[in-house]
Each structure stands twice: as C-alpha cells, then as structure tokens.
Amino acid sequence: xxxxxxxxxxxxxxxxxxxxxxxxxxxxxxxxxxxxxxxxxxxxxxxxxxxxxxxxxxxxxxxxxxxxxxxxxxxxxxxxxxxxxxxxxxxxxxxxxxxxxxxxxxxxxxxxxxxxxxxxxxxxxxxxxxxxxxxxxxxxxxxxxxxxxxxxxxxxxxxxxxxxxxxxxxxxxxxxxxxxxxxxxxxxxxxxxxxxxxxxxxxxxxxxxxxxxxxxxxxxxxxxxxxxxxxxxxxxxxxxxxxxxxxxxxxxxxxxxxxxxxxxxxxxxxxxxxxxxxxxxxxxxxxxxxxxxxxxxxxxxxxxxxxxxxxxxxxxxxxxxxxxxxxxxxxxxxxxxxxxxxxxxxxxxxxxxxxxxxxxxxxxxxxxxxxxxxxxxxxxxxxxxxxxxxxxxxxxxxxxxxxxxxxxxxxxxxxxxxxxxxxxxxxxxxxxxxxxxxxxxxxxxxxxxxxxxxxxxxxxxxxxxxx
Numbered sequence: 001x002x003x004x005x006x007x008x009x010x011x012x013x014x015x016x017x018x019x020x021x022x023x024x025x026x027x028x029x030x031x032x033x034x035x036x037x038x039x040x041x042x043x044x045x046x047x048x049x050x051x052x053x054x055x056x057x058x059x060x061x062x063x064x065x066x067x068x069x070x071x072x073x074x075x076x077x078x079x080x081x082x083x084x085x086x087x088x089x090x091x092x093x094x095x096x097x098x099x100x101x102x103x104x105x106x107x108x109x110x111x112x113x114x115x116x117x118x119x120x121x122x123x124x125x126x127x128x129x130x131x132x133x134x135x136x137x138x139x140x141x142x143x144x145x146x147x148x149x150x151x152x153x154x155x156x157x158x159x160x161x162x163x164x165x166x167x168x169x170x171x172x173x174x175x176x177x178x179x180x181x182x183x184x185x186x187x188x189x190x191x192x193x194x195x196x197x198x199x200x201x202x203x204x205x206x207x208x209x210x211x212x213x214x215x216x217x218x219x220x221x222x223x224x225x226x227x228x229x230x231x232x233x234x235x236x237x238x239x240x241x242x243x244x245x246x247x248x249x250x251x252x253x254x255x256x257x258x259x260x261x262x263x264x265x266x267x268x269x270x271x272x273x274x275x276x277x278x279x280x281x282x283x284x285x286x287x288x289x290x291x292x293x294x295x296x297x298x299x300x301x302x303x304x305x306x307x308x309x310x311x312x313x314x315x316x317x318x319x320x321x322x323x324x325x326x327x328x329x330x331x332x333x334x335x336x337x338x339x340x341x342x343x344x345x346x347x348x349x350x351x352x353x354x355x356x357x358x359x360x361x362x363x364x365x366x367x368x369x370x371x372x373x374x375x376x377x378x379x380x381x382x383x384x385x386x387x388x389x390x391x392x393x394x395x396x397x398x399x400x401x402x403x404x405x406x407x408x409x410x411x412x413x414x415x416x417x418x419x420x421x422x423x424x425x426x427x428x429x430x431x432x433x434x435x436x437x438x439x440x441x442x443x444x445x446x447x448x449x450x451x452x453x454x455x456x457x458x459x460x461x462x463x464x465x466x467x
Contacts, residue, residue, distance in 0.1 A: 049094070053207050068089065084451050108211075119136065131154070162212075167206055233276055264331065
C-alpha cells in the first residue's frame with residue numbers, strides 16, 4: 001500500500017519533524033515484533049498527546065488506511081506486525097507517569113511507560129502494580145493492557161484486567177472516550193475497560209490508563225521443590241492451590257527444561273523429574289505459618305527435596321534455573337514456537353502428561369514451564385531443522401486440541417495476534433465469534449484498527465473482522 005498524498009499531508013501537519021517516519025530504515029525497525037514475523041508499514045508516527053491520536057485515526061479512516069498500535073514489540077504473536085501496511089503508531093514518546101495517588105491507591109500513566117520504570121517509581125511510595133511479565137524491564141504498560149499480559153504474580157493478585165480502573169482511548173471512528181472509574185467499586189453501565197484490555201488494539205488505541213495499586217508486602221519467602229517426575233510436581237500444584245494460603249508465585253519447570261538450564265547455568269540448577277518455584281508474601285509475623293502451610297502442601301509422593309531460602313543470596317540461587325531457561329532454549333532452536341496455554345489447575349497433571357506423549361509422537365523436543373498456579377504453562381516447541389518444524393506445527397495443533405478437551409483456552413497472557421487466530425474456532429462457538437465481530441464493528445466501523453489479528457477470517461474475506 002502507498003499512502004495517498006492527502007493523507008501524508010495530514011500526517012505531516014499532525015506529526016511534525018521526526019514525529020513522522022517514512023524512510024525505509026525506520027519502517028523496517030517497526031515492521032516486526034518478538035514473533036519474528038514481519039511486514040513493512042507505510043509510515044510510523046510517534047504521538048505525544050491524545051489529540052494527535054484522534055487526528056491520526058480520523059485521517060486514516062477517511063482513506064481506509066490501517067492503523068496499528070505498538071508498544072515496545074515484545075509480544076510473541078505478531079500482534080503488532082502491520083500485515084496490510086498502513087501506519088504504525090509507536091507510543092514510546094507517550095511515556096509519562098501522570099499521577100501517583102497513594103491515598104486512593106491508583107496511578108495514572110501514558111501507554112508508553114515501561115512496566116519496570118513504573119514499578120521503581122511505585123516502590124518509593126510503598127506500592128506496586130501486580131502485572132509483572134518477564135519482559136517488564138522493556139515492555140510498556142500499553143502493551144501489557146493490549147494483550148492482558150500478566151506474569152507470576154497473577155496467581156495471587158490477578159491480571160491487568162483485575163488491576164486497571166479506567167482507560168482513555170480512541171475508537172476506530174476517530175472518537176476519543178473514557179471508560180471505567182477512579183474508584184475501586186463501580187456499577188455504571190457496561191465494563192468497557194475490561195473489554196478493551198486484551199483486545200490487542202483491534203477496538204481502540206489506549207492513550208491513558210488508571211491503574212489499581214497494591215501495597216508492597218513487607219516480606220517474601222522463596223521455596224524450591226524438586227520431584228521424581230512431572231506428574232508428581234503437577235499434583236503438588238493442585239494441592240498447593242487447594243489450601244487456604246495463596247502463593248504470590250508458583251512456577252513449574254519440567255525435566256527437559258531443567259536439563260537445558262543445567263547445561264547452560266551449571267550445577268546451581270538441579271537435575272530432577274520436575275521442579276516448582278514457590279514464593280509466599282505477607283507480613284513478617286504471619287509469614288512463617290504461611291510458608292509452613294504451603295510447604296506441607298508441596299510435600300507428597302514424589303518429592304525429592306524442598307529448600308527454603310533464608311537470605312537474598314539464597315533466593316537468587318534458587319531462581320537460577322528459571323533465569324537460565326530462555327538463553328538455554330535459544331542455543332537449541334532459534335525458531336522455537338512459544339505458546340502459553342491454560343487449563344484448570346486440577347487438570348494440570350493431564351496437560352503435562354499429554355504434552356509428553358505428543359512430544360514423543362511427533363519427535364519434537366518440547367520444554368514446558370510457566371505459571372502453574374493459574375494452570376498457565378508455556379509450551380515451547382524447539383524444532384532444529386525444516387523436517388522438525390513441519391512436525392512441530394502438526395504437534396501444536398494437537399496441543400491446542402488437548403487444551404480445549406481439558407476445558408482450557410489458547411492463551412493466558414501472550415494473546416492471539418496472527419499466530420493463533422486460525423485456532424480461535426476451537427476455543428469459541430460461532431455465535432460467540434459473531435458477537436465479537438459485532439463489537440469490533442461498533443468500535444471500528446471500517447475495520448482499520450490492526451486488521452488481520454485476533455478474530456479468525458470468515459469465508460470470502462482476508463481478515464474477517466465483520467460477519
């Protein structure tokens with residue numbers, strides 16, 4: 001697609017100087033994300049205020065040109081890849097923390113604020129924002145909201161949907177609006193805030209977020225439990241989540257992942273059939289009893305060792321296996337397929353066993369780890385050549401089918417983007433998908449917002465945003 005001259009003139013008027021990029025080098029830099037998929041946009045703009053976003057969407061709608069919102073491109077599903085060209089809107093310059101209000105336990109931020117920067121600012125006030133994806137040092141709040149990206153703390157504190165009070169945004173019509181409240185309770189109309197979170201930029205462009213803050217706990221304890229096999233560890237997860245004390249992190253790592261991490265990270269990473277990393281937080285005087293309750297639940301058939309960190313150095317040592325995983329996987333397969341499926345916690349043993357069988361059936365190395373307390377596992381297929389890549393894609397379809405049979409769903413925090421949209425009919429009934437398309441049409445009448453993402457195509461169309 002080549003942008004019409006009239007649209008280019010409008011963009012230059014709204015985004016002066018280096019706030020508009022049309023050179024090839026700049027466009028290439030914004031053509032891909034962490035999915036490794038790529039497609040060249042026709043232009044990139046860098047807004048600094050809400051009014052510019054309204055003007056942009058109105059101008060692009062007039063010319064039926066796609067608009068693709070982008071945070072820092074850390075997502076793994078192709079959600080920010082401009083498949084039909086158009087204009088990429090990078091929010092990296094809308095990066096101000098507008099307000100931190102401890103009295104009302106909220107913060108107001110622009111979408112380009114980095115998660116890690118926000119956490120540092122909140123720490124000085126004795127608060128934190130619970131969503132903590134592994135990419136926190138470089139991912140943006142806007143991206144977290146777009147994909148409902150969460151992280152280990154979700155098991156206790158919830159995802160962005162549970163930790164966002166309100167939003168300011170621009171719909172595909174070019175109209176700006178606010179939704180939500182500045183209060184922790186609200187029962188006034190439809191909950192558009194939760195609807196926009198996780199919509200991957202297909203309904204509106206978020207320009208401001210009011211976030212719900214949580215007081216920082218005074219103490220945290222870390223535990224590491226190793227097990228004879230993955231089944232024993234998965235059953236331990238179910239026991240831990242069935243007792244009253246909720247851990248603030250409950251991470252699962254399978255035997256294949258431990259072997260890779262051990263080879264990369266050395267003897268500080270244990271070799272076992274599976275491992276759980278557990279964190280418990282709270283007040284110092286009540287923490288010992290909470291740790292005792294979680295420890296008791298972690299014990300059971302198949303437990304090999306349970307260690308409790310007493311110092312910061314010991315805590316760091318216990319987490320060494322988890323931190324060694326990503327670089328270890330890259331040494332095996334630069335083309336890894338990284339999925340984050342979710343099942344009810346009680347079905348976790350069946351999911352883990354099923355993935356083992358599929359790995360053997362398709363002769364594809366699969367590393368499984370993730371946020372077991374939510375039933376959210378990261379299933380990483382590691383094909384090493386073209387033949388294995390073909391088998392991996394066949395295996396992935398069976399993984400998704402297994403997840404649906406176990407009453408699970410396709411994604412817990414990565415989203416759908418391009419790579420999983422073809423599987424959406426597995427997870428959702430046709431009537432449900434049609435309702436979603438009707439919602440899309442209400443927010444984005446001409447289908448210009450992030451086309452080709454999230455909703456599966458319908459017969460006779462390339463993107464199928466509408467029924």
